Each structure stands twice: as C-alpha cells, then as structure tokens.
Amino acid sequence: MSYTQYFMHLGEKNRPFEDAMALTHETVKDLFKNSHMPYSGLAPEALKAQLEAIDLNNVRPLAEVIETTKQLVAKNSILVQHPHTLAHLHTPPLIVSVLAEHFIATLNQSMDSWDQAPAATYVEQIMVDWLCETYQLGERSDGVFTSGGTQSNLMGLLLARDCFAKKHSAHNIQQDGLPEYGHKMRIICSDKSHFTVQKSAALMGLGERAVVTVKTNVQGQIDCQALQMTIDALKAQDLLPIAIVATAGTTDHGAIDDLKKVIDIAKKAACWTHVDGAYGGALMLSDKHKQRLAGIELADSVSVDFHKLFYQTISCGALLIKDKENFKSLLHHADYLNREGDELPNLVDKSIATTKRFDALKMFMTLQAVGAKTLGEMYDTLLDLTTKVAKLIESSLEFELCCQPLLSTVLFRLSDQGTMSDVVFNQLHQKIRLQLLTRGDAVIAETKVDGKLFFKFTLLNPCLTIDDFAPLLEKIKSTAIQLQKEV
Known part of the structure; x- marks a missing residue:
C-alpha cells in the first residue's frame, strides 16, 4: 500500500x-x-x-x-470577527498571522535544538531581543516564547522561587527540591490577579494557600498601602514573601496596577517582581498610552501574550526576564540534544517545554507586514472606542456602569432592580447572557464585583465603531424585558 x-x-x-x-x-x-x-x-x-x-x-x-x-x-x-463577540480575550487574528500559521504547520519545526530549527531558532532570539528592547529591560535581559500567559506566569514565579532560595540559603531547588522553609514561602498578588498565580503555586509545590491576595480599589487596581501592610504582616509571622505579582490588565476590569509603586515596594522587601502583562502589556507599542506601563522596565520578569492585543493566532506568548542568569535554574544537558560545550543556541536551555512551536514567526512577519507603529495606533483607536462605549452606557437610563474603563473592558448592569432580591437580579443577568448566546445574537461575558453580577464587554477589534454597540444594547434591553415578563 x-x-x-x-x-x-x-x-x-x-x-x-x-x-x-x-x-x-x-x-x-x-x-x-x-x-x-x-x-x-x-x-x-x-x-x-x-x-x-x-x-x-x-x-x-x-x-x-x-x-x-x-x-x-x-x-x-464562535466567530471572533463578529462585532457582537465581546466576551473574552480572543482577538480577530491578523491576516499575516494566519499566513504565518501555514508556514509553521507545514515546516513543523521543533524549537528545542538548533539542528532541528536552524532559521527558526535565530528568528525567536531576534524577536526576544526586540521585546527586551521594547520593554527596556536592559542588557542582561532575555526571554523565551511560550504557549501563553499561564506558562509565562508559571515560569516567572518558578524562577522567583529558585532565585529566592539561592539568595536566602544558597539552596538549589533544581537539584535538591524545596528547602525546609518551603512551607513559609509566600507569593503576593491582588484579589483581581489571574487565577494562574494560584495554579502556579500549586504546581511549584508551594500550594495555593501560599498565595496571599491584597484588596483592590473600585477599578480593580491593587491597593499599595494594603500591599505594604501585607508584606509587614507576613514578615511579622516569620513567613517569607518571595514574589509580588503586579497586573497590567486584569481579566475582569482591564485594570493596570501602579507598576512603579508596586515594584518599588517589592524591591525594598527584597521580593522578585513579576508583571502579568498578558492583556495590557501590548500598550508598550502605543505612544499615547505606554506611560500606563511606567515601571515595567524595572520588573524581574514580564509575561506577554501575543494572541491578545498583538492580534496573533492562538497560541503565542513570551516570558521576558531582566537577568538571563536566572534561566540557569531550568538548564539540563541531554547528550542527544543540548550537549555540554555545544556552542550553538538551543532554546530548550531556557524553557520548561522541550518540543514547542515556531510561534515567533508570527510576530516576525507581523512587524514586517503591519509594523509596531500601526499596532500601537490600533490600541489608541480601541481605547478611544472603549471610552465612547462607556459613555453610551452611562447615558442610558436602563444601565449603570460599574466603573470607568482603564483598558478595553467595560462592566455594566441593568439599572432597575425593582423588587427583585440581589440573588434573583444576578440570575436575571445570567439568563440574559445565556439567551443571547443560544439565540446566536451575541457573545458577552459576566463577572462579579462585590457580589453583584455585571455584564462584561471586552473590546479587542480595532475595526469596530460606536455604531456596532447601539443595536447590541437594544438586544440586551429587549431580552431583559422579555425575561422579566416571564418571571
């Protein structure tokens, strides 16, 4: 045959x-x-x-x-290109990214050793160097492409754990496992940080309870005064804060923490600082809005997701670190792969993955076909539209806005609760969202803030206009009226 x-x-x-x-x-x-x-x-x-x-x-x-x-x-x-697909951080991909996927799949390069991916290895390092320069992380910086924010956050916190043990007691976790004080290690983040912080702590052997959350303000930003008090309280209990996670774009609010202040507090406490920039980190390409990320250049590690606001196909992310020396805690020589003394660059030396995709090609081609300047202008357009949508909702008698948007997320709910209890009113919002989905009318999300359920629009498509939102809000209103009549 x-x-x-x-x-x-x-x-x-x-x-x-x-x-x-x-x-x-x-x-x-x-x-x-x-x-x-x-x-x-x-x-x-x-x-x-x-x-x-x-x-x-x-x-x-x-x-x-x-x-x-x-x-x-x-x-x-779910068609991510549709103007009423607004639920999650899934962007319409750039045409050039889709084309790059064709090259990636056809060539099928494995990104662990140079002799498996000669050109691809250099392309990834070129893109990493470009990212480190873009985020101004300094001459000692380096990075590696990942599957996305989950892997990037895990790697950043894993390096933080190993670096702390090395400095605290010259303990090598890679060789000897967790130290006897491992149960005292703590990771601090806001109560709006991504759940992968807890998942990472579990995978690292520290457990989810090792993550201590700090309260946030109404817009979802970490309370820096509460952060300092949390650090002081942990140290008073003879516990060991090893890392602080700041978020540049929370999933719920699109909130960007005061990175400079958080990192300053962390450095005084001798803590590793990791910035989860999976959502908002792309603002570094915007001349108008990159000041929102002021201080990110001081971080020890940064997560970047390209399948969000860089408009790449899923999946595509990167971890950047300020000091490449810290990647050594991931290094393991295999005689068949990355032999000791091998002068060729082998990307497996700084990754928790062995076989991984040639995703760097997507950004490599995008910068040539679209350009960083145009991407930055897309974000300016998107954030301007987000402000207009928030004002449209705020001006409506039928809706109330949760808070002013900081990125491209808008939270709102029905304004008239009538005689309904909080539980029933929350359930009404859930039913509206599900009915819009199962009728094929719209894909929107929901989240809770202080026990109240809010609709969530996540604006990601720079091709949308304010005219796309009036009919969607009308659908939400009419669905609400219909369901209230049924009740």
Whole structure:
C-alpha cells in the first residue's frame, strides 16, 4: 500500500495537498461570506450529540471530512470577527498571522535544538531581543516564547522561587527540591490577579494557600498601602514573601496596577517582581498610552501574550526576564540534544517545554507586514472606542456602569432592580447572557464585583465603531424585558 497521498513531498507530487488546501480555503471563504451571527445558536446538547455521532472508525475521503468539519465545527464555532463577540480575550487574528500559521504547520519545526530549527531558532532570539528592547529591560535581559500567559506566569514565579532560595540559603531547588522553609514561602498578588498565580503555586509545590491576595480599589487596581501592610504582616509571622505579582490588565476590569509603586515596594522587601502583562502589556507599542506601563522596565520578569492585543493566532506568548542568569535554574544537558560545550543556541536551555512551536514567526512577519507603529495606533483607536462605549452606557437610563474603563473592558448592569432580591437580579443577568448566546445574537461575558453580577464587554477589534454597540444594547434591553415578563 502506498501512503503518498497522506503526506506532502519534495518535488511535484503534492496535488492531493494542493487540492485539499484549495477546498479548505473555499470552505473558510464561504463561512465568512455567509455567516451573520457570532454563534449558530445550536444548543450545547444538540451540538454534542451531532459531534459524537461521527464514526471515527469510518475512514472517508478527505473532501468529505472537510465538509463535515465545515458543517459541524466551523459553523458552530464562535466567530471572533463578529462585532457582537465581546466576551473574552480572543482577538480577530491578523491576516499575516494566519499566513504565518501555514508556514509553521507545514515546516513543523521543533524549537528545542538548533539542528532541528536552524532559521527558526535565530528568528525567536531576534524577536526576544526586540521585546527586551521594547520593554527596556536592559542588557542582561532575555526571554523565551511560550504557549501563553499561564506558562509565562508559571515560569516567572518558578524562577522567583529558585532565585529566592539561592539568595536566602544558597539552596538549589533544581537539584535538591524545596528547602525546609518551603512551607513559609509566600507569593503576593491582588484579589483581581489571574487565577494562574494560584495554579502556579500549586504546581511549584508551594500550594495555593501560599498565595496571599491584597484588596483592590473600585477599578480593580491593587491597593499599595494594603500591599505594604501585607508584606509587614507576613514578615511579622516569620513567613517569607518571595514574589509580588503586579497586573497590567486584569481579566475582569482591564485594570493596570501602579507598576512603579508596586515594584518599588517589592524591591525594598527584597521580593522578585513579576508583571502579568498578558492583556495590557501590548500598550508598550502605543505612544499615547505606554506611560500606563511606567515601571515595567524595572520588573524581574514580564509575561506577554501575543494572541491578545498583538492580534496573533492562538497560541503565542513570551516570558521576558531582566537577568538571563536566572534561566540557569531550568538548564539540563541531554547528550542527544543540548550537549555540554555545544556552542550553538538551543532554546530548550531556557524553557520548561522541550518540543514547542515556531510561534515567533508570527510576530516576525507581523512587524514586517503591519509594523509596531500601526499596532500601537490600533490600541489608541480601541481605547478611544472603549471610552465612547462607556459613555453610551452611562447615558442610558436602563444601565449603570460599574466603573470607568482603564483598558478595553467595560462592566455594566441593568439599572432597575425593582423588587427583585440581589440573588434573583444576578440570575436575571445570567439568563440574559445565556439567551443571547443560544439565540446566536451575541457573545458577552459576566463577572462579579462585590457580589453583584455585571455584564462584561471586552473590546479587542480595532475595526469596530460606536455604531456596532447601539443595536447590541437594544438586544440586551429587549431580552431583559422579555425575561422579566416571564418571571
């Protein structure tokens, strides 16, 4: 039996691949041309049943598989390009990023050693150097591409833990495991920080209870006075604060902490500072708004997500560190891979992953085809639109705004609670959100602030205008009226 039809080949034997790619292109083209809703509206149970009905033991022609994928998967996916897809931090990807994915998938480079990815290794390091320069982290800085904020946050805090143990007692956690005082280690962050701080602490052997949260203000920014008091209280209990996490763009509020003040407090307490810039870190490209990130250049480590406001396809992130020496706690030589004395750059030396994707190509191509200046202007447009949307909501009698937006997130709720209890009023908001989704009208999110449930718009698409929001707010109003009548 010949397996030729299943693979791409050198030379001119690629007709099956060319035909399949052409068919897939037409499928996506047709989907975008004829889709008018952010989601099909198919109920979860019906979608699950249709997908489970596919017989995976029945091998069919590739053209049929592509058609099935179109009908069941593509048509029942959330379309991030739709103006009423506003729930999560999922951006419409740049065309150049989608094209880069084609190169990445076809070439299938493994980014662990130079002899597996010669050009790719250099491209990633070039992009890391560009990032370190952009964030002004200094001559000793370095970084590595990751799968996103979760991996970046884990790596940043892992390096913080190892660095603390080395300085505190010359203990090598990589070789000897957690020190006897490991149960005293504490990581401090705001109560609006991403949950991956707790997940990281668990994976690092410290446990989620090692994370101490500090209260935030109404806009979701960390209270620096409370932060100092927390550090003092921990030290008074003979506990060991090892790292402080500042957030540049919280998931709920889009809040950016006072990075300079947080890092100053951390340095005086001899704590590692990690900035989770997965959401708002992109503002470094905006001449108008990058001052919001003032102080980020002083951080020991920074998380950056490119599949958010850099408009790259999922997944694509990076961890940047101020002193490359700290990457040594991840170094392990393998005779078959990154042998001692090997002068070639092997990216596995500074990563917790071995095989990883050539995601750096996406940003490498984007900077050439779009440019950092244009990306920065997109953010200016987006933040200006966010302010307009907030004012539109604030001027409506039917809605109340939670707080003024700091990034591109708008939190709001219905203004008239009537005789409903807080619990029932919260449930009404949940029902509105779900009905909008299952009717295929809109994909919006919800979150709680001080026990109150708020709708959340996460604005990410710089192509939107204020005219896209009036009809969406009308849908929310009419849905609310309908559900209140039913109650």
